[in-house]
Amino acid sequence: MSARPATPASPKNVKIKSPEPGQPLYGCEHLQRLFNQDQTTTNTSVAHYKAILRNILEISPANAQTAKSADGPAIITSLTSTYMCLQCPSILTEEDCVKHGSKKSHRFYVDSRSGALYCQMCDDFVWDPTLEELRLTKMATGNFATRKYKQDDLVAPDPIKDNPSYISTNTTIVSCKANGLRGIYNAGATCYQNVVLQSFLHNPILRNFYLSEGHPSSSCDIPYCLSCAMDDMFQDFYAVENTNGYTAANILSGFWISEKKAFENLVTTKEQDAHEFFQFLAEELHERNGDGKKPEIGSEHSCKCIIHQTFYGKLQSTTTCQHCGGVTNQVQSFLDLSLPLENLAQKKGKKAVKTASMTLQECLDEEYIKEDKCEYRCHNCSSMQQARRQTSIKLLPNVLSIQLKRFEFKQGRNERAAKIDTPVSFPLQLNMLPYTSRARTQDTSESFELARSCTYDLFSVVVHVGEIDTGHYVSYCRVRDQWFAFNDHKVELASISDVLGARAYLLFYIVRYLA
Amino acid sequence: MSSGADRTGKAGVIVAPEDANQMEKLAHSVLDDLLYNIVHDLLLKVHRDEKMARANTAAIKIEKMASDASEPSLDSRPDVRIETDAAIYEDGKVLLKGNPLKTTKDILCPRCHLPRLLHPTDGKNAQKPDPGIIYCKKHPYIEKPGFDIYGQTWVAPGPGRGKKKKDMEKKLDPNDTGSPAAMEGSAKDRPPNVLSFPSATCSKCKRCILVTRLNNHMGSCIGNSGRNASRAAAQKISNGGSNNGSQNNDNTPPGSQKGTPLPGSRAASPRKRDGDEFDEDADESDPTNPKKKPKPNPLTKKVILKTKAAAANKKDKVKASSMLAVEQKLEDSKEATVQVAPKKITPKTGPSPAKKLKLGLGGKPNLSAAAPKKKKDRDLESESSETLSSPPR
Numbered sequence: 001m002s003a004r005p006a007t008p009a010s011p012k013n014v015k016i017k018s019p020e021p022g023q024p025l026y027g028c029e030h031l032q033r034l035f036n037q038d039q040t041t042t043n044t045s046v047a048h049y050k051a052i053l054r055n056i057l058e059i060s061p062a063n064a065q066t067a068k069s070a071d072g073p074a075i076i077t078s079l080t081s082t083y084m085c086l087q088c089p090s091i092l093t094e095e096d097c098v099k100h101g102s103k104k105s106h107r108f109y110v111d112s113r114s115g116a117l118y119c120q121m122c123d124d125f126v127w128d129p130t131l132e133e134l135r136l137t138k139m140a141t142g143n144f145a146t147r148k149y150k151q152d153d154l155v156a157p158d159p160i161k162d163n164p165s166y167i168s169t170n171t172t173i174v175s176c177k178a179n180g181l182r183g184i185y186n187a188g189a190t191c192y193q194n195v196v197l198q199s200f201l202h203n204p205i206l207r208n209f210y211l212s213e214g215h216p217s218s219s220c221d222i223p224y225c226l227s228c229a230m231d232d233m234f235q236d237f238y239a240v241e242n243t244n245g246y247t248a249a250n251i252l253s254g255f256w257i258s259e260k261k262a263f264e265n266l267v268t269t270k271e272q273d274a275h276e277f278f279q280f281l282a283e284e285l286h287e288r289n290g291d292g293k294k295p296e297i298g299s300e301h302s303c304k305c306i307i308h309q310t311f312y313g314k315l316q317s318t319t320t321c322q323h324c325g326g327v328t329n330q331v332q333s334f335l336d337l338s339l340p341l342e343n344l345a346q347k348k349g350k351k352a353v354k355t356a357s358m359t360l361q362e363c364l365d366e367e368y369i370k371e372d373k374c375e376y377r378c379h380n381c382s383s384m385q386q387a388r389r390q391t392s393i394k395l396l397p398n399v400l401s402i403q404l405k406r407f408e409f410k411q412g413r414n415e416r417a418a419k420i421d422t423p424v425s426f427p428l429q430l431n432m433l434p435y436t437s438r439a440r441t442q443d444t445s446e447s448f449e450l451a452r453s454c455t456y457d458l459f460s461v462v463v464h465v466g467e468i469d470t471g472h473y474v475s476y477c478r479v480r481d482q483w484f485a486f487n488d489h490k491v492e493l494a495s496i497s498d499v500l501g502a503r504a505y506l507l508f509y510i511v512r513y514l515a
Numbered sequence: 516m517s518s519g520a521d522r523t524g525k526a527g528v529i530v531a532p533e534d535a536n537q538m539e540k541l542a543h544s545v546l547d548d549l550l551y552n553i554v555h556d557l558l559l560k561v562h563r564d565e566k567m568a569r570a571n572t573a574a575i576k577i578e579k580m581a582s583d584a585s586e587p588s589l590d591s592r593p594d595v596r597i598e599t600d601a602a603i604y605e606d607g608k609v610l611l612k613g614n615p616l617k618t619t620k621d622i623l624c625p626r627c628h629l630p631r632l633l634h635p636t637d638g639k640n641a642q643k644p645d646p647g648i649i650y651c652k653k654h655p656y657i658e659k660p661g662f663d664i665y666g667q668t669w670v671a672p673g674p675g676r677g678k679k680k681k682d683m684e685k686k687l688d689p690n691d692t693g694s695p696a697a698m699e700g701s702a703k704d705r706p707p708n709v710l711s712f713p714s715a716t717c718s719k720c721k722r723c724i725l726v727t728r729l730n731n732h733m734g735s736c737i738g739n740s741g742r743n744a745s746r747a748a749a750q751k752i753s754n755g756g757s758n759n760g761s762q763n764n765d766n767t768p769p770g771s772q773k774g775t776p777l778p779g780s781r782a783a784s785p786r787k788r789d790g791d792e793f794d795e796d797a798d799e800s801d802p803t804n805p806k807k808k809p810k811p812n813p814l815t816k817k818v819i820l821k822t823k824a825a826a827a828n829k830k831d832k833v834k835a836s837s838m839l840a841v842e843q844k845l846e847d848s849k850e851a852t853v854q855v856a857p858k859k860i861t862p863k864t865g866p867s868p869a870k871k872l873k874l875g876l877g878g879k880p881n882l883s884a885a886a887p888k889k890k891k892d893r894d895l896e897s898e899s900s901e902t903l904s905s906p907p908r
Binding site for chain 2: 019021022023024025026027028029032078079080081111113114116122124125126127173175176177179181183185186187188189190224241243244245247249250252253256257481482484489490491492493
């Protein structure tokens with residue numbers, strides 16, 4: 001049952017959002033009347049709304065989906081929305097709303113699947129600034145604290161918060177045309193860079209970092225700094241009214257000048273691997289913004305830099321000795337998850353026809369749920385033993401980058417690289433909870449909060465078309481709910497089916513709710 | 516289920532046949548409900564965006580009226596009462612009147628307060644915008660084959676539209692009919708939505724390079740994939756005690772050995788065309804020639820070769836587009852060309868005269884035409900021949 005308190009828990013008086021220019025104060029006239037009755041009504045209404053949101057988001061959906069009118073005997077659980085009365089604990093079906101309304105004069109209901117407020121007198125959903133802010137905050141953070149992560153407008157300027165006249169005299173308003181959607185010219189076989197740059201440009205976390213002067217290029221002295229080049233690029237994409245393609249000359253020269261050892265094999269004018277460039281760029285930006293330590297692969301590296309905050313997570317591998325049962329845990333940081341396709345494709349190929357397709361979740365299952373056998377030197381037995389090894393994700397990153405290893409190097413007499421063209425279907429929304437270490441150690445089937453915190457949304461897909469040694473990279477990026485196809489300098493609208501039908505090479509997922 | 520024993524759910528779209536059993540009916544009902552939810556969610560989202568935009572529009576409009584009504588006061592919340600069909604302005608507050616979806620028809624941009632254009636100007640679902648209205652600059656995206664979301668398209672890298680001309684357009688007087696810039700495809704003849712590839716400045720040598728060649732240029736100008744570096748690396752490797760006995764191991768980095776084609780497979784390639792390629796070809800000629808052992812004196816050779824390569828480059832540019840025009844370089848280049856060991860040039864002379872011929876006969880189109888396209892080809896080719904051994908993983 002809903003844990004709705006009869007009296008508001010907080011003794012403080014609830015305040016209606018203060019008026020903001022360009023925005024009405026209330027969602028509708030009727031809500032205005034409700035909020036203007038007296039302070040107690042406002043307090044109870046807001047408290048009830050919070051309780052309803054908690055009911056929707058924190059406990060089993062069966063609860064909110066079950067209509068149990070206070071006066072009627074009928075209990076109906078529905079897949080479709082029920083209506084939760086804002087003024088009493090009744091949960092009603094759509095049909096019963098009118099009856100309840102005329103009987104009790106309760107006119108406001110909350111949609112049980114979205115938390116949206118319905119006004120019976122308007123006969124419409126209303127979007128009240130005060131209540132809507134509660135809803136978005138609750139959905140984004142899991143509580144009602146007023147840390148501001150607005151779901152759909154992270155960069156919206158907030159001119160009223162500081163002294164408006166100071167801001168207006170010292171800044172220029174960015175043109176409404178500047179929206180971050182530009183192509184990047186191919187500087188000669190650099191499409192592998194362009195796709196990665198686009199995925200960085202449309203990564204909300206990196207975007208906010210650079211647009212909030214995270215690394216202002218004006219105050220950096222490092223010559224040919226790649227982070228400065230990124231800063232300039234973000235400025236050019238989001239602050240300049242230019243729709244022509246971008247020439248990433250600074251990125252390119254920074255890339256050429258970079259002395260990164262791990263990257264030497266990339267420094268040619270030939271076509272290259274986008275994934276390697278992604279790793280290069282991430283490490284380079286970490287070095288410019290981070291603690292200066294080299295991100296060592298295979299060890300646990302914690303750093304507060306923007307790259308670590310964005311991309312890095314932690315893997316835990318548990319090795320269990322088959323002889324003595326001793327368990328060894330090892331934790332290491334990861335920038336991305338690399339999922340091999342070959343083994344799975346072969347396994348599938350045996351069962352089905354050649355054109356077997358698979359899902360991203362199957363690949364993840366293979367790596368982060370199933371166990372494999374290995375040899376290892378057990379400390380207890382002090383000898384080589386058979387062991388079971390299991391890897392799971394200890395810490396999920398904010399941006400989850402997944403590489404599908406489509407390029408496989410075949411060993412043997414005919415040494416050659418081959419591309420695996422098996423279609424791998426991937427979801428727009430990915431639940432990573434099953435692959436976490438927590439899911440391994442405890443039953444998570446009832447942890448709705450936890451599951452929501454492990455929900456990821458796809459925002460960028462990198463696709464390689466062509467053969468192993470030559471081809472072209474294109475990418476898809478999502479801006480709010482619209483997908484765009486990026487082919488070097490050309491940007492076009494893309495449909496969701498275009499995106500999901502692509503043979504992805506790199507996938508970028510962003511966590512839905514920033515904790 | 517809200518539909519009980521019915522044969523369908525709330526949407527009523529997926530209906531079980533009349534003689535269906537209970538499980539079938541339930542399955543149809545569940546599926547139908549899910550469909551209903553999907554539509555419901557989509558509608559709710561659009562509804563939210565639209566209704567909030569209209570409500571804010573009503574607020575923006577009435578705030579504008581209020582500030583107009585109380586002209587002299589600079590107060591951000593003028594003390595007036597204004598009422599429209601959509602809202603009431605009172606005590607600095609905006610209160611809605613009625614449903615903004617009904618009372619407000621247009622949408623004003625919350626930032627620039629100009630009306631939003633509601634339909635794309637071209638392509639799918641296009642509508643002619645009212646020429647009397649100044650719209651917000653954020654337009655709906657255009658969906659039209661061959662054009663991008665802004666309705667832009669690019670000069671195809673085909674005949675007559677190569678890089679040289681592009682460079683000319685920037686520097687030459689467009690009215691000079693004698694210049695190649697005035698030929699078809701020049702900037703002034705093109706509609707404004709047809710863009711050409713821009714040039715960028717190399718951060719090291721500060722030269723202006725067409726964007727499509729930038730990577731190649733930087734590779735040789737900054738990077739260590741230039742011929743000098745690769746030569747140096749090769750030297751290091753051969754000196755560093757790699758005597759595995761492979762015939763052309765000496766001066767080829769191990770990474771590119773496997774992919775190196777047999778001598779001759781590239782030598783006769785008709786594709787060689789311009790300066791940058793000479794640069795690369797010179798590189799490649801070394802590994803392909805098994806006779807060339809490590810250079811006894813790589814230093815001097817390098818210097819000479821460099822001049823030649825650079826010179827060839829310059830010469831090409833000057834000829835084609837007299838604007839980079841470091842005129843004395845032309846002479847330098849001639850000298851340099853002569854200085855270079857003749858046997859290195861001979862295999863390469865093939866393309867050179869051909870190019871000259873084309874320049875003389877047909878003017879620019881052919882030459883410039885081929886450049887960007889060929890470049891791609893060449894990339895592919897060299898890719899397949901050289902980087903196979905180090906494939907993208």
